[in-house]
Amino acid sequence: xxxxxxxxxxxxxxxxxxxxxxxxxxxxxxxxxxxxxxxxxxxxxxxxxxxxxxxxxxxxxxxxxxxxxxxxxxxxxxxxxxxxxxxxxxxxxxxxxxxxxxxxxxxxxxxxxxxxxxxxxxxxxxxxxxxxxxxxxxxxxxxxxxxxxxxxxxxxxxxxxx
Amino acid sequence: xxxxxxxxxxxxxxxxxxxxxxxxxxxxxxxxxxxxxxxxxxxxxxxxxxxxxxxxxxxxxxxxxxxxxxxxxxxxxxxxxxxxxxxxxxxxxxxxxxxxxxxxxxxxxxxxxxxxxxxxxxxxxxxxxxxxxxxxxxxxxxxxxxxxxxxxxxxxxxxxxxxxxxxxxxxxxxxxxxxxxxxxxxxxxxxxxxxxxxxxxxxxxxxxxxxxxxxxxxxxxxxxxxxxxxxx
Numbered sequence: 001x002x003x004x005x006x007x008x009x010x011x012x013x014x015x016x017x018x019x020x021x022x023x024x025x026x027x028x029x030x031x032x033x034x035x036x037x038x039x040x041x042x043x044x045x046x047x048x049x050x051x052x053x054x055x056x057x058x059x060x061x062x063x064x065x066x067x068x069x070x071x072x073x074x075x076x077x078x079x080x081x082x083x084x085x086x087x088x089x090x091x092x093x094x095x096x097x098x099x100x101x102x103x104x105x106x107x108x109x110x111x112x113x114x115x116x117x118x119x120x121x122x123x124x125x126x127x128x129x130x131x132x133x134x135x136x137x138x139x140x141x142x143x144x145x146x147x148x149x150x151x152x153x154x155x156x157x158x159x160x161x162x
Numbered sequence: 163x164x165x166x167x168x169x170x171x172x173x174x175x176x177x178x179x180x181x182x183x184x185x186x187x188x189x190x191x192x193x194x195x196x197x198x199x200x201x202x203x204x205x206x207x208x209x210x211x212x213x214x215x216x217x218x219x220x221x222x223x224x225x226x227x228x229x230x231x232x233x234x235x236x237x238x239x240x241x242x243x244x245x246x247x248x249x250x251x252x253x254x255x256x257x258x259x260x261x262x263x264x265x266x267x268x269x270x271x272x273x274x275x276x277x278x279x280x281x282x283x284x285x286x287x288x289x290x291x292x293x294x295x296x297x298x299x300x301x302x303x304x305x306x307x308x309x310x311x312x313x314x315x316x317x318x319x320x321x322x323x324x325x326x327x328x329x330x331x332x333x334x335x336x337x338x339x340x341x342x343x344x345x346x347x348x349x350x351x352x353x354x355x356x357x358x359x360x361x362x363x364x365x366x367x368x369x370x371x372x373x374x375x376x377x378x379x380x381x382x383x384x385x386x387x388x389x390x391x392x393x394x
Contacts, residue, residue, distance in 0.1 A: 004230045011226060013293065016217040029223055036229050051383070104213040122175060123207050124214045126298045128379060129177055148171055155206050 003043055006052050007036065013125065014056055020120035021064050023109045031067075035060040057125075057135045061117055068113050107157040115150030118143055123151065165189065165196065174203040176297050176375040211300040219286070219304075273305070273327055274340060283331050283338035291320055291331055291338045295382060297375030308360075310378045314369040318386045321360055330364060333386040341367065 014035065018028035038059050039046070046055050108116055114136075121132035122143075133143035165173075165186060172178050173186045190197040273287030283291055290305040299306060308321035319332040319341065329343035342363050373381065381389075 007230060008222075008227070009289075011222050012218040012220070012289070015220070015222075015226075016214050019217050020214055029226060032226055033229070036226060040229055104210060119210070120214075123210045126211075126293075126295055129172075129175070131383070144168060144171070148168060151171065151203065151206060154210075155202060158206065158209065 003046075003052075007039065007056070010053055010056055013053070014060060017057060017120060017125055018060060018064070020108065020124050021061070021113075021117060023105045031060060031064055034063050038063065054131065054135055057121070058137065061135060065113060065117075104158070107154050110157065111150050111153060115146045115153070118146040119150040119154065122147055170196070170199055171203065174200060174207065176379070180374065180376075207298075208301050211298070212302050215300040215303065218289070273324070274343075277337065280337075281340040281343070283340060287322065287324070287327070287331075288338055291322065292386070293382070295375065295378055297378060309364060309372045310381065311364065311368045311372045312370050312389050313367045316369075316388045316390045318381055318389065319364075319367060321364060328360065330360060330367065332367075333388070336385075 011032070015028060015032055018031040018035075019025070022028045022031055035056060039056060042059075046052065108119070111119065117136055118132060121127045121135060122129065125132075127135065129140050129144055129147075132147075133140040136143055138146075169178070169182070169186065173183055178186065186196075186200075190200055273283060273285055274281055275284035276282070282288075287305055290303070290307060294303065294305070294307045296307045296310060305322055305324040308323060310318065310320045313319050313332055317332040317334060319330055320338075321330045322328065324346050326346050327343055328346045330341045331338035332341050333339075342360060344360070381387075
């Protein structure tokens with residue numbers, strides 16, 4: 001039962017992480033639900049004595065990235081690369097976001113997924129760069145580069161309200 | 163002296179070694195632009211943390227508990243199979259609630275509980291002591307973590323304060339044993355007074371120094387395990 005108990009104890013933080021990634025209440029809980037089901041199926045892969053939170057966060061972000069890519073392939077969302085270009089070039093989008101400068105969710109939604117993930121892991125969840133890189137399965141340098149671009153875009157969009 | 167953007171971000175995130183962090187701090191005293199950049203990034207971080215923090219206090223939806231309950235049921239009686247309906251969802255969440263402890267289902271559960279005749283932190287207080295870093299807590303955190311230190315027996319201890327209660331708890335196995343407790347206050351000014359009055363107790367308990375942000379993070383990652391007795 002320890003596994004289930006630990007999972008339940010982790011749920012509030014996992015829901016916050018999912019909320020940060022998806023930006024939507026229901027989508028976040030869908031993601032958490034899928035992550036819990038995946039974790040229960042794959043529980044043998046979790047090694048007792050290692051951190052359950054990192055493992056669960058990794059499962060959650062992998063599911064989220066997979067879904068995001070699948071949606072992008074179906075054309076219902078912009079691709080990761082497209083949205084990165086959009087952030088760089090689309091000043092109209094920035095201005096629009098700036099009008100709603102109090103809206104953190106709206107600003108977060110304009111970030112490419114990988115940047116949003118880095119921002120949530122470090123600035124919201126409080127993970128160190130190394131821990132966040134481990135969860136995102138990227139080198140620390142990649143993580144900090146995504147984090148830097150993400151927070152720069154947020155600072156611009158949220159402006160003085162930040 | 164000028165610093166790369168990356169260094170400034172790492173400073174704000176508590177990722178720099180102490181020497182470099184001190185250099186940034188000293189430079190910021192003389193360099194208004196640098197100080198403004200640091201302030202802006204700190205404000206951004208606080209804004210994001212404050213925006214998402216309330217999620218932690220939300221009641222957990224039954225549908226997230228159901229998969230956990232399914233497993234438990236199957237393990238208990240493998241021959242039976244359940245088809246869960248919306249109507250049974252609430253029953254399932256109640257059942258798992260009894261199984262894992264009511265604190266996960268009642269947002270109003272108290273910060274303390276008595277276990278084996280010992281007063282231990284529970285609910286949101288236990289969660290704050292487990293996860294919250296003094297160096298990275300939201301402005302509007304309901305429970306604020308003060309100092310983290312090691313007592314003379316080597317246990318990790320943390321001071322805390324909130325509207326309801328202030329005190330010091332030390333880690334023992336997976337619990338936070340309450341060592342000192344006093345009534346908190348909804349007024350921040352009084353809370354500071356409570357924290358100050360705990361300082362004498364903390365100084366008497368403490369071995370070594372109050373830890374810095376980096377050490378606090380490492381200790382959290384090690385699940386606040388005892389550090390071995392300190393002699394000083």
